[in-house]
Amino acid sequence: MSVAILVEKKEKFLQALEANFGAPDLLSVTEGLDFPTRRAEKWKYTRVNAISKEAWQMGAGVLDNLDSYNPFPELDAVSIYLVNGQVAYLSEELPEGLTIESEHDQEGALIRKNIFTALNYALNPISLKISAAKNQIIVKPVHIIFVNSGELTSAQTRVRLVAEQSSFLHVMESFVSADSAKKWVSHVNESDVQANAKLTISKWQALGEKGYMMTHEFSQQEVDSTYTSNVVTKNGTWTRNDSWSDLNGKNGECNLNGIYQPTGKEHVDNTTTVDHKVAHCESNELYKGVIYDASTGVFNGKVFVRPDAQLTNAFQQNSNIVMTENGTMNSKPELEIYADDVKCSHGSTTGQFDDIALFYLMARGIARENAKLMLVNAFFQEVLDEMKVKEYEESLIVH
Amino acid sequence: MAYEGDELLEEVTKKEYEFGFVTDIESDKIPNGLNEDVIRLISTKKDEPKWLLDWRLDAFKAWKKMTEPEWAHVNYAKPDFQSISYYSAPKQKVLLDSLDDVDPELRKTMDKLGISTEEQKRLQGVAVDFVMDSVSVATSFKEKLGELGIIFMSISEAVKEHPELVKKYIGSVVTKKDNFYAALNSAVFTDGSFCYIPKGVKCPMELSTYFRINEAGTGQFERTLLIADEGSHVSYLEGCTAPQRDENQLHAAVVELVALDDAEIKYSTVQNWYPGDATGKGGIFNFVTKRGICQKNAKISWTQVETGSAVTWKYPSCILKGDNSVGEFYSVAVTNNYQQADTGTKMIHIGKNTKSTIISKGISAGKSQNSYRGLVQINKSADNARNFSQCDSLLMTDTSGAHTFPYIEVKNHTAKVEHEATTSKIGEEQLFYCKQRGLNEEKAISMIVNGYAKDVLNKLPMEFAVEAQKLLAISLEGSVG
Numbered sequence: 001m002s003v004a005i006l007v008e009k010k011e012k013f014l015q016a017l018e019a020n021f022g023a024p025d026l027l028s029v030t031e032g033l034d035f036p037t038r039r040a041e042k043w044k045y046t047r048v049n050a051i052s053k054e055a056w057q058m059g060a061g062v063l064d065n066l067d068s069y070n071p072f073p074e075l076d077a078v079s080i081y082l083v084n085g086q087v088a089y090l091s092e093e094l095p096e097g098l099t100i101e102s103e104h105d106q107e108g109a110l111i112r113k114n115i116f117t118a119l120n121y122a123l124n125p126i127s128l129k130i131s132a133a134k135n136q137i138i139v140k141p142v143h144i145i146f147v148n149s150g151e152l153t154s155a156q157t158r159v160r161l162v163a164e165q166s167s168f169l170h171v172m173e174s175f176v177s178a179d180s181a182k183k184w185v186s187h188v189n190e191s192d193v194q195a196n197a198k199l200t201i202s203k204w205q206a207l208g209e210k211g212y213m214m215t216h217e218f219s220q221q222e223v224d225s226t227y228t229s230n231v232v233t234k235n236g237t238w239t240r241n242d243s244w245s246d247l248n249g250k251n252g253e254c255n256l257n258g259i260y261q262p263t264g265k266e267h268v269d270n271t272t273t274v275d276h277k278v279a280h281c282e283s284n285e286l287y288k289g290v291i292y293d294a295s296t297g298v299f300n301g302k303v304f305v306r307p308d309a310q311l312t313n314a315f316q317q318n319s320n321i322v323m324t325e326n327g328t329m330n331s332k333p334e335l336e337i338y339a340d341d342v343k344c345s346h347g348s349t350t351g352q353f354d355d356i357a358l359f360y361l362m363a364r365g366i367a368r369e370n371a372k373l374m375l376v377n378a379f380f381q382e383v384l385d386e387m388k389v390k391e392y393e394e395s396l397i398v399h
Numbered sequence: 400m401a402y403e404g405d406e407l408l409e410e411v412t413k414k415e416y417e418f419g420f421v422t423d424i425e426s427d428k429i430p431n432g433l434n435e436d437v438i439r440l441i442s443t444k445k446d447e448p449k450w451l452l453d454w455r456l457d458a459f460k461a462w463k464k465m466t467e468p469e470w471a472h473v474n475y476a477k478p479d480f481q482s483i484s485y486y487s488a489p490k491q492k493v494l495l496d497s498l499d500d501v502d503p504e505l506r507k508t509m510d511k512l513g514i515s516t517e518e519q520k521r522l523q524g525v526a527v528d529f530v531m532d533s534v535s536v537a538t539s540f541k542e543k544l545g546e547l548g549i550i551f552m553s554i555s556e557a558v559k560e561h562p563e564l565v566k567k568y569i570g571s572v573v574t575k576k577d578n579f580y581a582a583l584n585s586a587v588f589t590d591g592s593f594c595y596i597p598k599g600v601k602c603p604m605e606l607s608t609y610f611r612i613n614e615a616g617t618g619q620f621e622r623t624l625l626i627a628d629e630g631s632h633v634s635y636l637e638g639c640t641a642p643q644r645d646e647n648q649l650h651a652a653v654v655e656l657v658a659l660d661d662a663e664i665k666y667s668t669v670q671n672w673y674p675g676d677a678t679g680k681g682g683i684f685n686f687v688t689k690r691g692i693c694q695k696n697a698k699i700s701w702t703q704v705e706t707g708s709a710v711t712w713k714y715p716s717c718i719l720k721g722d723n724s725v726g727e728f729y730s731v732a733v734t735n736n737y738q739q740a741d742t743g744t745k746m747i748h749i750g751k752n753t754k755s756t757i758i759s760k761g762i763s764a765g766k767s768q769n770s771y772r773g774l775v776q777i778n779k780s781a782d783n784a785r786n787f788s789q790c791d792s793l794l795m796t797d798t799s800g801a802h803t804f805p806y807i808e809v810k811n812h813t814a815k816v817e818h819e820a821t822t823s824k825i826g827e828e829q830l831f832y833c834k835q836r837g838l839n840e841e842k843a844i845s846m847i848v849n850g851y852a853k854d855v856l857n858k859l860p861m862e863f864a865v866e867a868q869k870l871l872a873i874s875l876e877g878s879v880g
């Protein structure tokens with residue numbers, strides 16, 4: 001596509017957003033940032049055309065029967081409901097040490113990361129800030145349910161997380177649809193994990209048919225901290241999860257886990273960047289996917305070890321099963337290493353269903369379909385063990 | 400191989416690039432610059448048929464519209480294509496039948512490079528095509544090969560003597576518009592080797608080409624075309640060196656391999672272009688396109704030992720078109736000082752039951768950057784395709800970098816693709832163990848590195864394995880600090 005057409009396309013896209021969201025001059029906000037094309041290394045396997053061609057609008061912030069959209073009604077959690085990106089319900093009783101507030105913010109690490117993060121800040125100046133105070137262990141998870149509805153609506157949401165020194169916080173984010181209209185959700189997380197704190201974000205993505213989902217996740221960690229990000233892409237026409245994890249303090253640990261199981265013509269892309277900036281840190285990445293029908297999976301992981309980051313341990317694993325002849329899996333596990341005393345490894349496997357294992361089970365009287373299910377369950381179990389989220393396990397493991 | 404006494408020690412302490420001499424031979428060099436007239440001039444000098452000139456001009460037109468690729472993980476000042484001379488040939492008119500007839504100065508060069516006829520005799524026959532400043536100057540053992548119907552000559556001779564073969568296969572694997580440097584090569588290539596192995600013939604000796612850039616201010620653009628007809632078998636070696644100069648010289652070659660049904664090609668390279676001095680000044684820019692196509696049951700195996708060049712940008716690839724075809728890639732890439740290498744392979748699986756293996760060993764020392772970049776693509780038609788890739792990196796210093804960029808694209812559910820990579824430091828315990836047993840540090844390192852690279856070195860033909868081991872030792876000299 002020529003440059004002129006691209007510029008015209010971007011202008012048209014932004015004009016619609018300006019009109020529909022009442023947003024200020026988006027052209028200057030996104031100056032120098034363009035729609036990524038497949039020539040960009042990080043967008044080699046994922047196209048944004050389905051999003052960039054539409055005129056998106058803001059959805060209404062109210063909806064009846066909110067509870068019915070909770071994918072984990074049994075979960076004992078501090079619940080927050082957002083409808084089309086606007087806060088609709090917030091539990092009033094908060095455990096000690098936990099604060100949740102809406103905050104006007106126009107500063108963040110991701111504000112100029114790409115055109116979509118820039119738009120996220122411009123279209124929605126208010127972010128939800130959740131913090132755990134120093135030395136507080138927040139036992140109950142915070143569960144944010146993002147409900148989306150309406151034709152061609154777009155929710156631009158942002159959640160900031162702060163785990164103060166030696167605190168513990170688990171935030172779960174569930175993205176669901178109220179209908180099957182075409183919608184676009186663009187979600188930003190910016191997390192500060194302070195010294196000796198433990199923060200976990202778990203995402204459940206189930207936007208279903210015609211759901212276009214983007215997440216942009218940024219974390220920065222201080223000494224002795226642990227950051228864990230879990231992503232389960234249950235369903236959704238098009239999903240792109242981008243994450244940038246900075247290890248800024250010694251002895252930090254960063255864990256990224258993902259499960260995806262696209263069906264139909266769905267497209268799921270997990271792109272991660274782990275930046276080991278200092279010595280003595282560890283990062284673990286484990287992404288597993290089962291590709292059904294004519295769907296596509298993408299994994300693009302990058303581990304960056306800076307010159308001073310000696311004694312780094314970085315592990316990256318991506319395993320995939322392609323179930324049908326029309327499925328596609330693209331995997332790009334990258335290592336960029338500038339320090340010498342490190343242990344880094346990555347592995348990527350893509351294969352078909354293990355026929356011998358299937359035969360073994362069937363020979364023992366298990367029907368083919370059940371045997372297949374057992375094998376898929378076993379395949380995902382390794383990731384679920386890392387995630388340690390009971391609800392995900394219960395929803396994914398089908399008996 | 401066993402070294403006697405301090406032989407290795409002596410070799411590794413030889414600080415300078417061993418092949419950095421210039422041979423004083425009168426040469427025929429055209430003025431710097433690149434335009435259609437230069438291409439016409441090259442074509443006229445080579446007395447080429449019209450179709451080839453048109454082919455060159457077509458490539459040049461395409462090249463003018465292309466931009467230099469920037470995705471590789473390397474930094475360098477882009478060459479000024481107008482300040483390069485595109486043709487330099489040793490002034491020598493007569494075509495030679497054997498190395499004995501070669502100009503004494505040239506002979507000396509060959510002797511220094513270790514490809515003297517004596518050595519060949521000792522090694523029981525390796526047929527050599529010697530290319531200096533882009534022009535093939537001598538091909539040995541021509542007659543003996545001719546008896547079997549094997550054609551081994553410079554590509555400019557082949558254009559005259561076997562135009563039908565050249566016309567049919569040139570540009571069939573790497574098209575003239577394939578990429579920026581392949582297009583440039585197609586427009587200005589001056590010579591290279593041509594080889595054809597007839598049906599069912601197993602080539603009795605190793606075929607070898609030696610490339611040498613001699614003249615200052617020139618670029619070397621050679622083109623190798625190797626065709627293995629049905630059921631044939633050939634092992635091909637390629638070596639390269641250049642004088643030491645402060646300037647960066649460009650080497651942009653194209654190698655095309657065609658393995659027809661049931662044929663097997665083994666292509667080995669020991670790349671030792673001048674890497675620049677310890678401060679990163681000078682050295683060769685090595686931007687090469689190498690690709691082979693396998694028909695039914697055919698096999699192509701690339702083995703490379705990369706120790707030279709200031710900047711390397713090279714991905715020997717296999718298109719596994721025929722059913723049951725096999726592609727292999729074995730590589731050791733060593734970078735020292737300020738060298739940069741972005742190298743790897745592409746395995747394109749199209750046929751059914753195709754197999755590929757990738758073993759890549761990177762060694763980074765000094766302030767160098769060493770990247771593996773490889774693509775494994777399983778297309779929809781490639782039922783039961785199988786790939787195994789292993790890329791290991793060894794870091795010798797804390798100022799060097801080792802990077803891995805694998806691309807795995809799977810479009811067929813019956814495929815099995817595995818990739819694994821590790822990056823680690825040279826083991827202090829291993830070093831200590833060797834030193835404790837009386838080896839000095841240099842020797843210990845050379846031993847460990849050779850052990851680490853053994854998987855690949857074992858795949859090299861014997862003559863090259865010896866050279867490669869020495870090269871590894873020399874390249875890493877003084878690299879642990």
